[in-house]
Amino acid sequence: MSAWVFKRFKDQQLRFIALLGSGAFMLCIAGDVINFNLPQHYYRYSTLIKHDYLVDSILFFAPGYSLLFIACVLAFNIKRRVSLIKSALFFVVVLVLSSASLSSMYLEGVGDTILAMTGVYSLVITAVGLMGLVLVVAYGGINAPKSIVWVSLGLFLAALADAIIGAFWIYGNQGQGFYPQVRYVNWFVYISSQSLVIHLAKVVAVIQNRNNA
Structure with a gap:
């Protein structure tokens, strides 16, 4: 989508949004490769969590989704200016929701590394x-x-896909995960989300x- 935007628009903000989207997509692809667990690694960070290779993928998904x-x-800022109060409220809501989500999945003895990385990623x-x-x-x-509604749905599905990973693949079944069934469900939701959010810049x-015409 970056090439499409660069070819048709000279607006630097639109081009930057396109570059961020492309960067996010490439980082997520790297995370996908790790999630395939080709070396067949298990229980490296904790004797409780079997599929902890998923935590390694956070090193790519976290910066990828941060770019997104x-x-x-920036897309929001094109329509409305971001106010300090609304920004603070947004992050308070994020903190409450992510904390509630993580606490609902948490298992005693999961280990500091997994807890810290999944907490930040949440x-x-x-x-x-x-x-x-x-x-x-x-x-x-x-x-x-x-x-915009379709792209926004893609953003929601991205969060849903990772909620599925956390609840049913990493922490689910007392750390054993509901594998491989959850992988099929997750991939369907995840691929759907990527197919939608990739169009954000366009x-x-x-x-x-259209508004400027």
């Missing part, structure tokens, strides 16, 4: 998912363009161009 979050903030992916709702509101609420650019 920044792209969403904040990142919750922020991404919540941005789906924020973008819809910024672009007109119930009157928002369908393209959707924002088209809407902006």
